[in-house]
Amino acid sequence: MIRVQRTLTLDRPRQEVLRYLADFTNTRQWDPGTVRCERLDSGPVAEGSTWRNVSRFRGRESELLYRLEHLSPDRLVFVGRNRTVTATDDITLATTGTGTVLTYRAQLQFNGLARLAAPLLRREFERLADAVAARLPVVLAGT
Template sequence: MITVSRTLQVAPSPSVVFAYLEDFTRTQEWDPGTVTTTRSDPPGTALGVGAHFHNVSTYRGRETQLDYVCTVHEQDRHLVFEGRNRTVHAADDLTLAPSATGGTVVTYRARFAFQRWVRYVEPFLRRGFEPIADETVARLTEVLDRLP
């Protein structure tokens, strides 16, 4: 399994940050690999545990599609979105805490458990995820700091 983790601090409060992050379709704005993310639930379905999303991403020039579900939705504190396809089980885990300055400390963890033949090349893929995590956090910080 590949795990990358980063911590960032932003000016908006945890409630503002949570309200933004709970809508996983917004990954298009901060995840450098995401091409599109759309809701898979019927219109009007509330966000929360069980909300479904379809994600199209690219990695090293290859397009992949994952179906995500929100598995943890703790208001203003914690979100987990788990995605799957034939070759990977991915999880985006976002923990929020109030900062000493009134903003929010966000800990972002991404986990990738590769399946089938891909698990054999995982050691070669591992180093490619670190720069992506750095870019993700830079974009996420920029986007979150623009929130009111």
């Protein structure tokens, strides 16, 4: 299993950050690994909303089906699955002055033989988490 965590201070109100991140389609803008992300259902974003996310990692594309498992004013939890991996993105938000402190935790649980590769991939996932931490504040500043 791989776990990464980053904490960011954002110059945007918590409600705006929550609204933006709750729509997982926006990962195309802030996650450098995301190639495509499309919503599979309709209506307001709510617990149970689903997305098809295609990411590129180490030169290969991988598709995961994501579901919004938890939505509250201070937390979002998305779980993505395919036959190789279960990815959990757990995002907590706290108000600080006029901004927001965001803590992003990603957990990757590999299945089957892919479990053997997890230790070898940790460094690359750490780099990806650094790229997300650098890109997200820039993207949110422009929204």
